[in-house]
Amino acid sequence: MATLKAVRGTRDLLPPETALWNQIEATARSVFARYNFGEIRTPIFEDTSLFSRSVGEETDIVSKEMYTWEDRARAQSEKAQSLTLRPENTAGVVRAYIEHKLGETGQLQKLYYIGPQFRRERPQKGRYRQFYQIGAEVMGPPSAGSESPLRDAEVLEMLATFLDELGITGWTLQLNSVGSAADRARYNETLRAALAPLAPQMCPDCQRRAVTNPLRVLDCKVPEDQPLIATLPMIAASLDDASKAHFAAVMAALDAAGVPYVRNDRLVRGLDYYTRTTFEFTHGGLGAQNALLGGGRYDGLSESIGGPKAPGIGFAMGEDRLVLTLQAQQAAETQLAHAYLAPLGEALNAPALRLARELRRGGLRIELGDGGFRLKKSFDAAEKTARRIIILGEDELQSGILTVKDFASGVQTKVPRGELVRFLSAPTHE
Numbered sequence: 001m002a003t004l005k006a007v008r009g010t011r012d013l014l015p016p017e018t019a020l021w022n023q024i025e026a027t028a029r030s031v032f033a034r035y036n037f038g039e040i041r042t043p044i045f046e047d048t049s050l051f052s053r054s055v056g057e058e059t060d061i062v063s064k065e066m067y068t069w070e071d072r073a074r075a076q077s078e079k080a081q082s083l084t085l086r087p088e089n090t091a092g093v094v095r096a097y098i099e100h101k102l103g104e105t106g107q108l109q110k111l112y113y114i115g116p117q118f119r120r121e122r123p124q125k126g127r128y129r130q131f132y133q134i135g136a137e138v139m140g141p142p143s144a145g146s147e148s149p150l151r152d153a154e155v156l157e158m159l160a161t162f163l164d165e166l167g168i169t170g171w172t173l174q175l176n177s178v179g180s181a182a183d184r185a186r187y188n189e190t191l192r193a194a195l196a197p198l199a200p201q202m203c204p205d206c207q208r209r210a211v212t213n214p215l216r217v218l219d220c221k222v223p224e225d226q227p228l229i230a231t232l233p234m235i236a237a238s239l240d241d242a243s244k245a246h247f248a249a250v251m252a253a254l255d256a257a258g259v260p261y262v263r264n265d266r267l268v269r270g271l272d273y274y275t276r277t278t279f280e281f282t283h284g285g286l287g288a289q290n291a292l293l294g295g296g297r298y299d300g301l302s303e304s305i306g307g308p309k310a311p312g313i314g315f316a317m318g319e320d321r322l323v324l325t326l327q328a329q330q331a332a333e334t335q336l337a338h339a340y341l342a343p344l345g346e347a348l349n350a351p352a353l354r355l356a357r358e359l360r361r362g363g364l365r366i367e368l369g370d371g372g373f374r375l376k377k378s379f380d381a382a383e384k385t386a387r388r389i390i391i392l393g394e395d396e397l398q399s400g401i402l403t404v405k406d407f408a409s410g411v412q413t414k415v416p417r418g419e420l421v422r423f424l425s426a427p428t429h430e
């Protein structure tokens, strides 16, 4: 008999890796609590129409990736209900918000969730059919300030704090605005016109989208289509004054809070419910599946599934990808020496050996260079083998103050010789 295996695209999570999952979840709970979020747990399956009405019929998720089945009818006269394993959690949270009349409190609802989601995608590294998301939503009646750009900036600042506390370095926040529903409708028409002569040269999916939902063409990943997509008009030109002002206020608040971002005019995201602010945090270490998390504002979502006006903003992080990033970072950090010690000139070789001995006796991994190397050669060697470089010249030897340059941050610090072991032992992201 053939041995049974976990289904394609699903995996077992085993120790010691599960400790990392728990650490990520504990950090999320702790950070979100400081922003006064509470946890919500919604069912793993929902009525199929919840997703088709919110995520959108024309999206990849709804048109080809959902696990959907007909439930058994209770009585012969009854129609079987179509059920779907949740492919994302925002729709479930908004349904719960409507069902429990949370809007009637008059307050903002700040809810986070942690749990599995299901999409029938082509499995690869960082992409699974059962994957895990940690996400949060801020929504409420407009009178509670739910439309304010401050909410967008606060959520983005919270995400930057979360990634920093987790120790994930090197992330990029990509930011865009897709405007109001009216702006998007206008942009869709502009795109439709621009696509009419181009679509016949594009992939079959784009040919269909060019007619049904032109915005989705911007999600196309087919390499041959990219040069044509690059010629399409940008959404920024279709934003009305109110949307432009909202976006400017989000960016101003991020600047004031010191959260770095880059604008990406092509970021429209793969779900239909987004309005105004859309964003992704990406990480170079992830390869093709480089999005750590994504999200945006969804001012019309509640109404589109029969609820009251309840603008909001939210995000979902791929927990699997947070784990992969942390693992890769830890592997890189443990392979690299704490520091590369570069003597400036051959006369400094012997004092450098002595300093290296001190540091190694302090438990540090030290790569010792050679005073015969030019400085550039020392730097090249140091960047390949260590997290930092320490230059030892005559001045440093006499003064007992060493300059330490950290490669990840680019920061240079002057450290007294007696403090070096303690300084170099600290994690580099601090």
Ligand code: AMP
Pocket: 088, 119, 121, 126, 127, 128, 129, 130, 131, 132, 133, 270, 291, 292, 293, 294, 295, 316, 317, 318, 319, 320, 321
């Ligand atoms: P989305 O719900 O599509 O906006 O995705 C939000 C985040 O969830 C992405 O940035 C990924 O980190 C993660 N994600 C989405 N789909 C998958 C998948 N199939 N496998 C693993 N992570 C995923």
